[in-house]
Amino acid sequence: MADAEPAIHSARGDAADRKPHSPAPAAVDAEEGNRKSLRKRLMLGVGGLVLVAGLGYGGYYMAVGSHYVSTDNAYVGADSASITPMTGGQVLRVAVADTQTVRKGDVLVQIDDSDARIALAQAEANLANATRQFGQTSATSQALAAQVQARDADIARARAQVTAAQADLEKARVDLARRQNLAPNGAVSGEELTAATNAYQAARANLDLARAGLAQATSTKSAASGQLAANQALISGANANTAPEVLAARAKVEQAKLDLARTVIRAPFDGVVTRRAVQVGQRVAPGAQLMLIVPLNQLYVDANFKEGQLAKVKVGQPVKLTSDLYGGDVEYHGRVVGFSGGTGSSFALIPAQNATGNWIKVVQRLPVRVALDPKELEAHPLRVGLSMDAEIDTSAK
Numbered sequence: 480m481a482d483a484e485p486a487i488h489s490a491r492g493d494a495a496d497r498k499p500h501s502p503a504p505a506a507v508d509a510e511e512g513n514r515k516s517l518r519k520r521l522m523l524g525v526g527g528l529v530l531v532a533g534l535g536y537g538g539y540y541m542a543v544g545s546h547y548v549s550t551d552n553a554y555v556g557a558d559s560a561s562i563t564p565m566t567g568g569q570v571l572r573v574a575v576a577d578t579q580t581v582r583k584g585d586v587l588v589q590i591d592d593s594d595a596r597i598a599l600a601q602a603e604a605n606l607a608n609a610t611r612q613f614g615q616t617s618a619t620s621q622a623l624a625a626q627v628q629a630r631d632a633d634i635a636r637a638r639a640q641v642t643a644a645q646a647d648l649e650k651a652r653v654d655l656a657r658r659q660n661l662a663p664n665g666a667v668s669g670e671e672l673t674a675a676t677n678a679y680q681a682a683r684a685n686l687d688l689a690r691a692g693l694a695q696a697t698s699t700k701s702a703a704s705g706q707l708a709a710n711q712a713l714i715s716g717a718n719a720n721t722a723p724e725v726l727a728a729r730a731k732v733e734q735a736k737l738d739l740a741r742t743v744i745r746a747p748f749d750g751v752v753t754r755r756a757v758q759v760g761q762r763v764a765p766g767a768q769l770m771l772i773v774p775l776n777q778l779y780v781d782a783n784f785k786e787g788q789l790a791k792v793k794v795g796q797p798v799k800l801t802s803d804l805y806g807g808d809v810e811y812h813g814r815v816v817g818f819s820g821g822t823g824s825s826f827a828l829i830p831a832q833n834a835t836g837n838w839i840k841v842v843q844r845l846p847v848r849v850a851l852d853p854k855e856l857e858a859h860p861l862r863v864g865l866s867m868d869a870e871i872d873t874s875a876k
Contacts, residue, residue, distance in 0.1 A: 546874035553782035553867040560772040565741045567764045570757055577755050581746040588769055592742040599735035606728035613722045630700030637693035644686035651682035750774040775860050776853045782869040783844040791873035798849045803866045809859050812852055819846035
């Protein structure tokens with residue numbers, strides 16, 4: 480036992496020797512000071528970095544960032560074509576379906592053209608008839624001109640007859656006067672005197688008849704001249720191609736041809752068929768909407784910028800755009816082409832009324848029209864209504 484107790488004390492002594500010694504107060508204060516100094520230097524470094532970053536951002540904004548305005552409130556639009564028939568009838572064929580891509584001139588709808596063909600045949604017959612009537616009118620003018628010349632001959636003959644009658648009357652008057660002078664002396668018998676008187680009366684009657692014939696010939700010529708003038712008025716300054724009746728008939732032929740051509744409805748430009756609302760066998764009326772054609776190579780973007788962003792935005796400035804459809808990997812380049820005539824809220828179905836006591840100012844947005852590059856649209860097609868991000872470079876002139 481006595482041997483074990485010293486061993487225990489020896490083990491405790493060794494353990495006591497291995498315990499760390501407590502640091503001195505001066506060493507502790509020095510270490511605390513070093514930590515505070517290091518923390519202060521770190522804070523100053525972080526503050527310096529923040530200050531440099533702020534100055535850098537401020538410089539970037541003043542030099543670059545202030546020249547750009549952007550918005551994600553932008554959408555693709557297009558001036559779609561409403562396909563409507565210009566002539567009525569029953570639909571024989573519908574050549575396209577919704578979402579189908581068409582080219583300019585492709586057949587969309589064909590309407591029964593039976594009535595249009597009949598109308599064209601009737602118009603062509605009327606044109607032929609008008610041309611024939613003009614020819615008849617021209618021939619009538621020639622006949623009337625010949626009649627006027629004939630009436631001139633009749634007048635000349637009537638005048639000669641009047642002259643002859645006047646001569647006969649003068650001879651009869653002289654014969655009657657001579658016999659009347661000789662009758663008191665008995666040189667002329669009563670029978671001769673009576674015959675001379677009758678001859679005088681007959682000569683006077685013949686003169687009156689000749690004068691009446693001259694008047695009739697003159698009147699007939701006047702009537703023929705009037706008919707000729709009236710007929711000439713119908714054809715004066717015109718021929719078989721320029722006569723008013725012929726032109727009117729030819730216009731009806733052209734109208735009939737146009738109506739016939741309009742029975743085949745074609746695409747006005749390249750695009751995609753949308754909202755098709757026509758079926759085979761349906762009877763359509765002029766003006767009824769059959770479908771829409773959206774031009775994929777003539778799309779634009781309406782970017783709704785806040786009113787405070789538009790102070791430096793001008794027509795013609797370049798615009799960079801990205802679409803949610805393709806992401807940031809595909810970038811479009813456009814140009815500002817115009818501004819809307821009013822904000823979106825001003826054209827709303829129920830415009831906001833701010834003349835109230837609890838009015839709160841709301842920042843308005845103005846649509847800015849941006850034209851897109853057709854080549855970029857061809858490479859990466861868009862669709863109407865897709866969302867876009869737009870950024871305008873306001874530093875460009």
